[in-house]
Amino acid sequence: MFLRNAWYAAAWDTEVKQALHATILLGESIVLYRKADGAVVALEDACPHRKLPLSMGRLHGDVVECGYHGLTFDGSGACVKAACVSRIPQAAKVRSYPVHERYGLVWLWMGDAAQADPARLLDIPEWNDPAWGVNRGDSMTIDCNYLYMTDNLLDPSHVAWVHQTSFGTAACESEPLQTVVNDDGVVVSRWLYDIEVAPFYQQYLKFAGRADRLQYYEVRYPAHAIIKGIHSPAGTGGEGAAAHEQAFVMDSYNFMTPVDENRTRYYWFQLRNFDPTDEDVSHRFAVDVRRAFEEDRVVLAAVHAGMKNRQSANIDLAIDSGPLRFRRGMERLIREEQDAAAASALNTIEVKAHA
Structure with a gap:
């Protein structure tokens, strides 16, 4: 497991x-x-x-x-x-x-x-960089299996419905997603162009009006997520575009630790490319992020209960490609680890038998 x-x-x-x-x-x-x-x-x-x-x-x-x-x-x-x-x-x-x-x-x-x-711990280049502000983080325990959390953190589309008062807008509903499978995890991302800015971000942007927005959701094995959010003035964003001087960049680091098969402890912190020493911004950031993640907590606990007690088969959608590929990768790694442990135990028994 x-x-x-x-x-x-x-x-x-x-x-x-x-x-x-x-x-x-x-x-x-x-x-x-x-x-x-x-x-x-x-x-x-x-x-x-x-x-x-x-x-x-x-x-x-x-x-x-x-x-x-x-x-x-x-x-x-x-x-x-x-x-x-x-x-x-x-x-x-x-x-x-x-x-x-x-x-x-x-x-x-x-x-x-x-x-x-x-050296196998996640590397965060911006950590301790004085140009980046840090929300030192928070944690909560969620009544769900950790894989429902990795599903959630590889699903940019859910913000349109779960986070309507924070991270989401209608633009997040249907834009196609790009999925990339790496050796160490899975990335799901997309650019949204010329969109209305979601409520959470409006108070922090250094520019007015509509924006181009990057949603970048990456989860690395076993359950470490990097959520990158970029807002750039409309017409200046996109794959390969030079970073705009007023662009908002937020890197959210999220670490899921299984308590057991039914509970997960969730740790997080954010780094931002603006107002690095402004404690008021850090405080508001922390409060707003916590409020948004409480929305996830309610949904994920209900999903876990619903899946555990389901009376009919569940279905998968096209937006589930990233989460399903991550799950398959985890299954492979766990199986390889268990096979290696079994082979080592058998070798030990054989050595003792010949001693």
């Missing part, structure tokens, strides 16, 4: 302190905390004795004490103290997850620790 050899956003860096922070990723219970030197630790949230969550225990400096019988674990997951026994059992250990901090987020690698390369 999930691709495990990948980085997933687990929390904002400000959420993880020198205290026990319980969370769930890909159906796995995890406890996070910071050591005295500021490094983040991520451990399986279950004492190996009776599986009491370690998050119900106590943090003593850099080690976690189980709240049931006092077994104590360090940041590597090794048991360093077991007061109830004469010696520490060999099996007294918990899984430790690779951690990396970037873009104000704490990222966890959920698969084979040997493959946890920070």
Whole structure:
């Protein structure tokens, strides 16, 4: 169901302190905390004795004490103290997850620790560029499978109906979409020409009148979305056109982390090419984006419930090409990962049998 050899956003860096922070990723219970030197630790949230969550225990400096019988674990997951026994059992250990901090987020690698390369994290060239303003982001939990969210973020047309008071206008209803399948994900995009500006964008544009608008929706495996929005004065936009000096550019970065098969934690932030130091703009941006994403939350929760309890078959439309191709790509990657894990396990068994 999930691709495990990948980085997933687990929390904002400000959420993880020198205290026990319980969370769930890909159906796995995890406890996070910071050591005295500021490094983040991520451990399986279950004492190996009776599986009491370690998050119900106590943090003593850099080690976690189980709240049931006092077994104590360090940041590597090794048991360093077991007061109830004469010696520490060999099996007294918990899984430790690779951690990396970037873009104000704490990222966890959920698969084979040997493959946890920070270079595989999404690159954002504008991050820390003083010419770009940043809305530092927000998060929410949505009651739906993460693939309904990737469907949504590869569907520019939905804004015409879901976001009529924010991102959408009637021009978003029917213009054909271009779909490109890459090795790392799928891109769906289109230019809309000489259109009325949607309500969300009107307050931020540096020009008056109608606009040419780019809708660029990209989702990379496992579930990282880059939504690029450009508004340029009508007649100045289009594929290959030089950037207009008054063009509005917003790059929205969206990270979906499955909690389990029925819930997804959604993290986001935006970068913009205007008013980089204006805190009022950043605040209004954050409020308006949150309001628009709440519209998505209502729809996606209802879609998940409707699909889970459907009494008749659902249909696909031409606008579903991008989402369906992304799903097929995910299925292939998950299948390859599972096949590799099965082959490795079989090889281990054979080696032990011949030892």
